[in-house]
Amino acid sequence: MLSYRHAFHAGNFADVLKHSVLTLVLEYMTRKEKGFYYIDSHSGAGMYQLADEYAQKTGEYKDGIAKLIGNNDLPEALQPFIDLVKDLNRESDELALYPGSPGIARQFTRRQDSAHLFELHPTDIEHLKEYSQRWNKSHVKQSDGYQGVLGLVPPPNRRGVVLIDPPYELKEDYLKAVRTIVNAYKKFATGTYILWYPVVKRELVEQMQDAFTKSEVRNLLQVEYCQQADTDEYGMTGTGLFIVNPPWQLSSQLDEILPYLKANLGNSESQYSVKQLIAE
Template identity: 50%
Template sequence: MLSYRHSFHAGNHADVLKHIVLTLILESFKKKEKPFFYLDTHSGAGRYSLLSREAEKTGEFIEGIARLWDRDDLPEEVAKYIAEIKKINKGKLRFYTGSPLLAVQQLRPQDRALLTELHPSDYPLLRNEFAKNAIVVTKRDNGFQQLKAALPPKERRGVVLIDPPYELKEDYELVVRAIREGYKRFATGCYAIWYPVVMRQHVRKMVRGLEESGIRKILQIELAVRPDSDQRGMTASGMIVINPPWQLEKQMKKILPYLTKTLVPEGTGSFKVSWITPE
């Protein structure tokens, strides 16, 4: 199935969480001069218009990025993320960066990125976005396959973002399988896995699969906008980070209360930061 289009959801609360975590990971990697490799397995289009028919139809960004845009009380970690979004906007919020653009904006000349996308409509947009960028390679491919084909990177340092659409419940199992394959080849890499909470049992099964993999140092970060439900729709989203930067746990415990209060002013939100498996 290739029906999912992120243009309907760009800039929502899940993107905010995902992209803050990604920004903090990349910031940590840049503290060393040595180059690193960035792999985005399910890249999407690269950037999204918040004035598009798709974005206006759902309006999800209104309860996400728009609630942070003009605030003057942003924590430092959140302000760095907002600064990246402002790079493609001229004052007014009109566009939102997908994960690949957000990441590439933060890479240095010595770093390298591989961006993969399979959707026939999104891939040309992704390719055109980065056509003139010398440190970026784009491929129309199944991103899960790149955890076999592209790892280990020559740099021996790397960040892998795994962000499938979860159109099918099997995607949760595919994530675990892909992580096992990637980790066998590149055990020191930092793997950041985004997931939605639509049916909690699918997330529990994925977490159990990661626990059973024997991999250590797996941190789970989650932001909920309302309690779990058996009704249709995403109630929460999270990031599972393998080999996280040492300060990420502390950073997220600091800013998640702020994000919960700001993104979910109705008081129905909650968050957690916990270890699936410690070091």
């Protein structure tokens, strides 16, 4: 379908959760000198201008990153992500730029690392190519990201972070994304996999959980933050992540981040959870 543009949603509450976790995972990977692959199945544009017509039309970032960027009481686990966004905006008097997942990965990849970015949307791929032009060791392809992931694992250095972040324009994406990780895991069981999902219909999330628990995947953490209670009405009420082989301290870091998000972005209906869905 290729109608989805993340520019409408950049910096919203779902991005804050996803990107704060991605920041912590990548920071953890750089603690070792040995290089790693970063593989992004649905990369988007790379960087977003919050003043453009897309972000301004929805204003979703105003109820997300904009409510956190100036806070002085941030939990330690959220600080790296907020510092990264602040640094990108250091030459502006206001919040002007918001990084997509490639924009975050670019801040962490070193000479020994490489980034592999996939995007199909004809407009976003051009933005992504332009953004990545001077990013050494970045590889941008306008091709199917699911197949791209499977074609790149295991990486030669046997260290990797895979982010699968589809638009879920099709219901089939929910199980297709899980199957991609299950198949990648068979080839590369020690990689860290992050799968983002929206909470639109609870039964679709339950189908993903069921597919994972019936698979060979081990050490799977599930984190969820919902702004509103589940509903049968159309629209995203919450967001979540499945994380395979998370850094050992990530669960406790989420125990800091999630209550803070509820207090600063949420309301009386908001709720969150962190659970080890599959043991090591």
